[in-house]
Amino acid sequence: MRTRLRRVTLSLLLSATACGGASAPEVTSPGPAAAPDASFSVWDGVYAAAQAGRGVAQYAEACSSCHAEDLRGNSNAPSLVGVSFLFVWEGRSLEELFTTIRTRMPTNAPNSLPVSSYLDIVAYILERNGYPAGSSEMEADPAVLSRIAIIAREGGA
């Protein structure tokens, strides 16, 4: 019941946002997990299935040559799924993940894709990690994304 309420609130929040993603601050290298001021988590349906669907092609085009088709990475590109992904990202916010990908990737041309493509790719990564889709599309609003925590298990921390 509690989860469902949170989902409804999140949908409202997502649909009411303005797109302020372009002014998101630079982040430093992935460091020790800093607990975000999270109201929600990636278990709360924070992206739309259609968005993750668009992300398949975006990922294949922009990411897979290094991170591999199965997202498990290669010698110089970290895994984006499973325990290896969570080791780096657990407890951090979706805003940090989104901004890191947008400002650093692809390595040869950072910040070269439309913001919508970066969102699609993040949605696809979430989907491949088993996080559920919701009813609204994820948007590039730092105020929203920074309140969504990446956590291992629903209700976990």
Added chain:
Amino acid sequence: MKRLLLGVAVATLCVSAQAQAQVDGFRPVTENMLREPAPEDWPNWRRTDNAWGYSPLTQITTDNVGQLQLAWSWAMDDTGGQEAAPLVHDGVMYLPSPRGVIQALDAATGDLLWEYRPGTTPRVDGSPTTENSGLPQGAFAGVGRGVQKNIAIYGDMIYSATGTASIVAVDARTGLQVWETQTADPALGYFYTAGPIVAEGVLVTGITGCDRFKEGVCFITGHDPRTGEELWRTSTVALPGEPGGDTWSDLPPEFRAGSDAWIAGSYDSQTGLVYWATSQAKPWARAVRGAAGDALYTNSSLALDPQTGELVWYYQYLPGETHDMDEVFESVLIDVDGRPSLFKMGKLGILWQIDRATGEFIQATDIGYQNILDVDRWSGRITYRPGMIPEMGVEISMCPSTSGFKSWRAMAYSPQTEVLYIPITFNCENATFGPTEQVLGGGGTGPVRRINTPHPASGGNLGELLALDIRSGEVVWRHRTRSPINTAALTTAGGLVFAGDWDRHMYAYDAETGDILWQSRLPTSAQGFPISYMVGGRQYVAMPVGSGGSSWSTMLPRDLIPEMRRPNNGNSIHVFRLPD
């Protein structure tokens, strides 16, 4: 029907004739021409078998190098990371570009003679070639992908190794493909970034892409240059039941990852041995890969019989290495006071000297930048410093970072000064190593929570060209730059050393003093293997520039010198000579 077939045949011929010019009067390259190159030529990736990166040409000297000026430049493919090691034979430059593209250029003018483009250029019989991709083009310029470092020339063919795990022979006169032999399944992650060398009439090539757990390990092969037939295959990993097979604890073969052979080796016609080195084990940290042993033959020099692939001896530099401290890089062969030696430097910045006839250790010089282990100068034994062996989830502060002080940017040797000139990048890292999945398809390097930090002794610099005396290991001179020294080094008999940095500088140094005698700015980062050659009585110095280049060229400058920017494209080569 008959007429239709004829029409197709004529059309094919016309396309071929249009697209492909020729190298006129091509002289086949003999074994002897590779062993004793003409002074004008650069026929092996480091010019000579001993990987000195040294040209005997003397037209450009310390006195006149200040007059160098651009003779020509040429834009290369921007579809991948650029780390080219061009070859020159009889006034023609054979230039490897990203994603398997090879071009033959007039080395005096840069005019295109032919181009080999996988998937576009046909085979000699007119049939189509395989596109050397299988991966999306737009993102191919990522870290380590699309890279084609070196190629080889022998007989009347150019040999390359591809991003889809094939070895390819191309007609050196026309650029048409003669044969292609796949050595492994690229879907399992196998690929090449280094090309073959030729030793005793055999193409010797080492594969990479062994970070993920799979059925199969990395290997070095020998191929027949005429037919592409595989003559032998030597694993770079000791498997259960084999000598050294007990050095991976009890891990089954599919979990013995790493030992990639991603840098081309050297050859010594006196010992009759090919020297090929291997990378670290994967996952990087012992705690993550679940094996405490030495993990043979990772981080080793392998001495191979080029006829049979037999492992004659090996020397493992870092047994049970556990921080991604790769020792795979170039093997520089120098005789020191009658002792046939092999010099190597890996990411830790330790200069190793071993006997290349026997594999016996001679000495090690730690340049003093790393904080991970202690090495006994006269035994080579390493001891990890307290607290420096990574445990899962526990942060350590290590110098260097996994980027290393030394990388694929090869050092060069000058017999005039008896000094090695070594491209260095300063870096440290707060690193926390984490878990991977112990399943087929899992593994990899293992995740690292990483914060790049400046090196305490760097004075705020990332780059250094370091000149080390080969006998004493003492520093002869050092030139520090704000950005990484981002190319291999080149030495010439004119008393010069050439190198370039990430911030678009190209430098000519006095080999004795380190004084900068000439410099220029380039369109983007200097990157690749500079060479020198002569055509029509004129000496040239060629410097590749470009993007890709792995963490020295991407992550480190981004985090540690954020005020510096360079274009993320612009792969090209720039060729200099003295004025008329």
